[in-house]
Amino acid sequence: MISFFANLFGYLLNFLYNLIQNYGLSIILFSIIIKIILLPISISQQKTMKKTAKIQEEIKKLQVKNKNNPEALQRETMELYKREKMNPFGGCFSAIIQIILLFSVFYLVRCPLTYMKKVEPELIEKYTNEINENSEAKDAYPEISIIREKSGEDEKVYINMEFLGLDLSSIPSRDIADWRTYVIPVLYVISTFVSMKVTTSMQNKQKGNKKVKENTENTELEKTNKDEIDMDDIMGRTNRNMTYMMPILAVSISLVAPLGLALYWLVNNIIMTIERLLLNIFIKDNKEEKANA
Numbered sequence: 001m002i003s004f005f006a007n008l009f010g011y012l013l014n015f016l017y018n019l020i021q022n023y024g025l026s027i028i029l030f031s032i033i034i035k036i037i038l039l040p041i042s043i044s045q046q047k048t049m050k051k052t053a054k055i056q057e058e059i060k061k062l063q064v065k066n067k068n069n070p071e072a073l074q075r076e077t078m079e080l081y082k083r084e085k086m087n088p089f090g091g092c093f094s095a096i097i098q099i100i101l102l103f104s105v106f107y108l109v110r111c112p113l114t115y116m117k118k119v120e121p122e123l124i125e126k127y128t129n130e131i132n133e134n135s136e137a138k139d140a141y142p143e144i145s146i147i148r149e150k151s152g153e154d155e156k157v158y159i160n161m162e163f164l165g166l167d168l169s170s171i172p173s174r175d176i177a178d179w180r181t182y183v184i185p186v187l188y189v190i191s192t193f194v195s196m197k198v199t200t201s202m203q204n205k206q207k208g209n210k211k212v213k214e215n216t217e218n219t220e221l222e223k224t225n226k227d228e229i230d231m232d233d234i235m236g237r238t239n240r241n242m243t244y245m246m247p248i249l250a251v252s253i254s255l256v257a258p259l260g261l262a263l264y265w266l267v268n269n270i271i272m273t274i275e276r277l278l279l280n281i282f283i284k285d286n287k288e289e290k291a292n293a
Helices: 002-020 023-037 039-065 070-083 091-110 121-133 142-150 179-210 219-254 259-282 286-292
Strands: none
Touching (some): 023 039, 023 259, 039 091, 039 259, 091 259, 121 142, 179 259
């Protein structure tokens, strides 16, 4: 399935490349178009997140109410989901789509000769063997190496990888002496950090807006609120750790990947952050709509 979608996306990327004749610009346009195509899913996902936050409040109340009656808790929880017209497994579909997209584009940008240029497998294998004969270790990105070393000899494997003075076929861990290979990875790490901060800020803001004043005379409800505070504290620490761990993971990956792949991740990060900010502004839950009415 992944190869099918990588091949399908390859037609779009190749179409853009034939128009522009620049691999970097083609990747940027490709990223924007894919985001536009998936916009309905992103909107649905944002609505689901807001609805889930609302439902979690109601579920906590049901847990207090039906503390010693698990059957009633399960029944009323399902009624709550039905009343809110929400499928508890609804988020799985968008997650599956995101995973398929992630791996498909990874395959596409990792193997542009196969999925974008549609070069014959025999020719790719021939050039790969030639390159491996002169190399001590097996190349993790053989098609990128073919583009670097064989483009001048064979037009079939030529792709214009020059982008703003950068060679998108370069790999930082392999071209250590060239400082230009670190430009996109550094920008990618920065964009990852910003994206994580924006997401965490949005989540914290939603939690703040969702807090309601409740009667604290009920000791069970007080206990639930205390547990909620403890859980929020744990989630807060987890989010803070992720904010610093994700950029570290990002730099680890980007240093061993071709710049073309890092460019896609960078552009995707920027578009995703902007998309989240805009959707968070324009998509409101029922409570917010009523409050503003």
